[in-house]
Amino acid sequence: MAQPLRQANNTETLQEDVWIPSVCRVCSNCCGIRVHRRNGVIVKIEGDPENPHNSGKVCAKGMANIMSLYDPAR
Numbered sequence: 001m002a003q004p005l006r007q008a009n010n011t012e013t014l015q016e017d018v019w020i021p022s023v024c025r026v027c028s029n030c031c032g033i034r035v036h037r038r039n040g041v042i043v044k045i046e047g048d049p050e051n052p053h054n055s056g057k058v059c060a061k062g063m064a065n066i067m068s069l070y071d072p073a074r
Helices: 066-070
Strands: 019-022 032-038 041-047
Touching: 041 066
Parallel strands: none
Antiparallel strands: 019 032, 032 041
16 A cells, blocks of 8 residues: 655655646546655645636545545545
């Protein structure tokens, strides 16, 4: 299972830092989102400002979806 991102220290190097366009599937609106991934771990979800459907806005459920990804009871 993926582990939450730890605070970087001097021995860790940033190997990957990408924003991935995607779609939120929490409800039937399917809002456009951007997923921020660092070193293979998702660290943030936000609305995609380039998506014409929701113009960068996303509800609290969509932004909190990262919590269900790393929930230990999942």
